[in-house]
Amino acid sequence: MNADREAPSVQVEPSGGPRVRGSRELDEARALELLGGTGVGRVVYTVGALPAVLPVRFRLDAAGGVLLSAPAGSELARAVDGAVIAFEADEVDGADGTGWCVTVLGRAEVRRAEARHPGREPDAGRVEIRIGPELVVGRSLTADPV
Numbered sequence: 001m002n003a004d005r006e007a008p009s010v011q012v013e014p015s016g017g018p019r020v021r022g023s024r025e026l027d028e029a030r031a032l033e034l035l036g037g038t039g040v041g042r043v044v045y046t047v048g049a050l051p052a053v054l055p056v057r058f059r060l061d062a063a064g065g066v067l068l069s070a071p072a073g074s075e076l077a078r079a080v081d082g083a084v085i086a087f088e089a090d091e092v093d094g095a096d097g098t099g100w101c102v103t104v105l106g107r108a109e110v111r112r113a114e115a116r117h118p119g120r121e122p123d124a125g126r127v128e129i130r131i132g133p134e135l136v137v138g139r140s141l142t143a144d145p146v
Contacts, residue, residue: 022141022142023139023140023141023142024139024140024142025137025138025139025140026100026102026138026139026140027138028064028136028138030138031102031136031137031138032060032064032102032133032136032138034091034100034102034138035060035066035089035102035104035138036059036060038089038091039057039058039059040055040056040057040058040089041055041056041058041066041087041088041089041090042054042055042056042087042088042089043056043068043076043080043085043086043087043129043131044085044086044087044088045076045079045080045083045085045086045108046079046083047075047079052079054076056068056070057069058087058089061130063133064104064133064136065106065130065131065132065133066087066104066106066130066131066133067128067129067130068128068129068131069113069126069127069128069129070110070126070127070129071125071126071127072124072125072126072127076129077110077127077129080108080110080129081108081109081110082107082108082109083107083108084105084106084107084108084134085105085106085107085108085131086103086104086105087103087104087105087131088101088102088103088104089101089102090102092141096143097141097143098141098142098143099140099141100138100139100140100141101138101139101141102136102137102138102139103135103136103137103138104131104133104135104136105134105135105136105137106131106132106133106134106135107131107132107134108129108130108131108132109129109130109132110127110128110129111127111128111129111130112127112128113126113127113128
């Protein structure tokens, strides 16, 4: 094979269906409202200067902080304590690309897990991670029918 030859280009024709035209920014209140309506997202952090992304179940606290639970000695709990990290959740229609995406950036605080139900003891083997909402960015993804 000749290394000097250009690879053939591939052109893709539009399918004729709706296509994503763009997005518009959402205000923080709307972004947090959308985020609170879902329960799974991705936490983005670093391990040894390399990026790591982990899908997690979460909930929001009254101040818009992202709360998630992790095993007490886990890589996640060790890596994020005191670090600025990102959290992202979205709902996107696979057919037309419409939906929304919300990213929360903030400092993570690892603390002893609280009991989720009154009268129960917290799980001693788990910690709660709170990501303070220092920056909340939400985008609405819009479609343009062709």
